[in-house]
Amino acid sequence: MPPATRAAPLLLWETGVREGIEDSRYRPVVADSWLLTEGRARAYPLHWQRFDAAVRRFGVSAHRVASFGTSVTTALPRSGVWFPRIELHLVPTQRLALRLRPAPPLVSQARGWLWPHPDPRRLPHLKGPDFEELEKIRAAAQDAQADEALLCDEQGLVREGAFSTIYWWSSGVLHTPPDDGRILPGVTRRLLLARCAELGLPVRHRLPSVAELLDSEVWITSALHGIRVLTQINGQPTAPVHERRLHEWRAHLDALAEPLPNPEAIWPHRSTEEAP
Secondary structure, three states: OHHHHHHHOEEEEHHHHHHEOOOOOOOOOOEOOOEOOOOOOEOHHHHHHHHHHHHHOOOOOOOHHHHHHHHOOOOOOOOOEEEEEEEEEEOOOOOOEEOEEOOOOOOOOOEEOOOOOOOOOOOOOOOOOOOHHHHHHHHHHHHHOOOOEEEOOOOOOEEEEEEEEEEEEEEOOOEOOOOOOOOOOOHHOOOOOOHHHHHHHHHHHOOOOHHHHOOOEEEEOOOOOOEEEEEEEEEEEOOOOHHHHHHHHHHHHHHEEOOOOOOOOOOOOOOOHHHH
């Protein structure tokens, strides 16, 4: 997360109260975020579905998520370029929060760097619990003149980026690691795989070696940047990109951005029967 966005105040939404607070005491155990451009976002309901499933593990009811989601959706700006983040905190008290952040500059390429230690995440399938450790890892990548750190398994196979999902093209086939509980179930990943299914394109799920990635066109995806080309790993260049294919897939993701919905379209049953 760029330093300029770290100081963004938290807006707490509980029992209808909006309260700006200092950031220092609060660290999320669950988080989700998306790019918001002029009031339009890509797969907005899917981000809320992932957030809802994650916070349920910590005892947050569907009614609370729905009330929070209604407040957030109503309050989000309809102009400008933003990268809002919704969060669940447990300390000093359990609260749901919106961190309204201006979006950092969007980029189309990234340089990769291999984290030289085992994947440190405790809960890789959840977004939020390991943020503090992942931010340190990405800072180390930046110190190495890279943009994203790549996390590997015990055999040295690449699992995913610290804040991104990895893909590579080989013989015209898209490859990506399996969703086996050891990677984050990325929303952008879900959109790309759905597109493959629509087009009848095969997808192979496995972990790559670094040598294989260096011989391939490599993409990394995130909700913020969409598709970025991974141009190098530890200073060694990856294979050239297929420009037309890259343009078509980026255009597809861009076309999925829609105006923020009516909250009732996402939470149609916010009845008092689930109220705490």
